[in-house]
Amino acid sequence: MADRKAPQSLTPEEQKRRRKRSLALALTLGALVLLFYVVTIAKLGPGVLQRPM
Amino acid sequence: MSTMSNSLTEARAESLATAGLSQGDVSDFFALLKPRVMFLVVFTALVGMVVSPSNVHPVVAFVSLLMIAVGGGASGCLNMWWDADIDAVMTRTAKRPIPAGKIQPGEALAFGITLSAGSVIILGLVSNWLAAGLLAFTIFFYVVVYSIWLKRSTPQNIVIGGAAGALPPVVAQAAVTGQVSLDSIVLFAIIFMWTPPHFWALALVKSGDYERAGIPMMPNVAGPDATRFQILAYTILLAPLGMVPVALGFGGLAYALVSFVGGLGMLALAVQVYRLREGEPAMRVAQQLFGFSILYLFLLFATLLAEHGFGLFRPVLG
Numbered sequence: 001m002a003d004r005k006a007p008q009s010l011t012p013e014e015q016k017r018r019r020k021r022s023l024a025l026a027l028t029l030g031a032l033v034l035l036f037y038v039v040t041i042a043k044l045g046p047g048v049l050q051r052p053m
Numbered sequence: 054m055s056t057m058s059n060s061l062t063e064a065r066a067e068s069l070a071t072a073g074l075s076q077g078d079v080s081d082f083f084a085l086l087k088p089r090v091m092f093l094v095v096f097t098a099l100v101g102m103v104v105s106p107s108n109v110h111p112v113v114a115f116v117s118l119l120m121i122a123v124g125g126g127a128s129g130c131l132n133m134w135w136d137a138d139i140d141a142v143m144t145r146t147a148k149r150p151i152p153a154g155k156i157q158p159g160e161a162l163a164f165g166i167t168l169s170a171g172s173v174i175i176l177g178l179v180s181n182w183l184a185a186g187l188l189a190f191t192i193f194f195y196v197v198v199y200s201i202w203l204k205r206s207t208p209q210n211i212v213i214g215g216a217a218g219a220l221p222p223v224v225a226q227a228a229v230t231g232q233v234s235l236d237s238i239v240l241f242a243i244i245f246m247w248t249p250p251h252f253w254a255l256a257l258v259k260s261g262d263y264e265r266a267g268i269p270m271m272p273n274v275a276g277p278d279a280t281r282f283q284i285l286a287y288t289i290l291l292a293p294l295g296m297v298p299v300a301l302g303f304g305g306l307a308y309a310l311v312s313f314v315g316g317l318g319m320l321a322l323a324v325q326v327y328r329l330r331e332g333e334p335a336m337r338v339a340q341q342l343f344g345f346s347i348l349y350l351f352l353l354f355a356t357l358l359a360e361h362g363f364g365l366f367r368p369v370l371g
Contacts, residue, residue: 014069017078024079035116039179042112 086126094125101222117228127168184228215248254343288323292316
């Protein structure tokens with residue numbers, strides 16, 4: 001951690017690439033959330049939330 | 054000039070990496086996954102699924118296939134991380150993201166490990182742990198056994214390493230049935246036996262590349278003639294093996310025709326490669342065998358997919 005220098009100023013092209021990477025990561029995380037939800041419903045059925053208390 | 058701008062790019066990428074920032078574009082990270090290999094993995098895995106009798110939920114099958122694809126991509130990424138030094142000296146691979154200076158080796162390593170672990174864990178949770186274990190073994194085999202150990206040490210590298218490329222149908226069948234049957238083992242054997250003639254045909258054409266990189270491919274170690282003989286020997290085994298699905302009953306009439314004609318085509322080209330040893334015609338026929346081998350494997354698996362996935366299966370007898 002001590003070796004890590006402060007972020008340098010990015011060129012417009014580098015900023016654009018970083019934005020695209022961030023967007024791709026966000027979309028991947030969103031897709032994972034959706035995937036876990038759909039798999040849960042598929043494996044356990046729609047009655048997954050209707051459990052006896 | 055391009056070398057100078059390349060080293061400037063690399064220097065900038067290194068300085069950004071030190072600051073915790075990547076230089077790579079999304080497409081560079083995608084290229085690390087070897088998309089064409091990933092397509093082959095998905096395709097053969099899909100066939101492994103459709104030939105298996107199972108009543109697994111389509112969502113589970115889809116996610117399993119996706120994780121097998123991601124696992125395949127992760128092993129491609131880790132392979133590029135390890136092989137960056139030799140990729141840089143071969144014309145076919147010099148533009149890959151790491152030798153091109155677009156992505157730092159450490160980034161590729163982290164990306165590959167994250168995707169490997171993620172794909173194995175999700176496959177285990179979604180389908181079963183036999184499939185997850187097989188996927189983990191496939192990644193391990195491709196990265197450690199093939200890339201790190203065999204590739205630079207023996208001309209049998211692609212023969213043994215070919216097992217990793219042949220495993221996706223087995224993993225896929227395990228994902229949807231929870232077991233490994235003879236059917237998927239036969240699919241494994243077909244890809245396994247197909248790999249040597251396929252890669253050695255390319256190696257005959259690109260032997261200079263491999264020699265520069267110091268990779269002991271068969272033509273550089275045993276010589277082109279011995280390679281031609283081995284190509285023929287493996288093809289003689291491959292052609293009948295390609296028809297075994299018919300004998301086992303999961304290859305129908307269309308598959309019987311395609312595997313028979315395709316096998317004859319492979320044999321004819323392998324014989325030509327064995328006979329023509331000098332000059333341009335020898336290179337041309339090796340190139341033709343390389344191209345036809347891709348078509349052959351594609352047609353075998355596409356026919357099985359059509360027969361089982363689209364109801365076109367007609368038994369050979371009766």
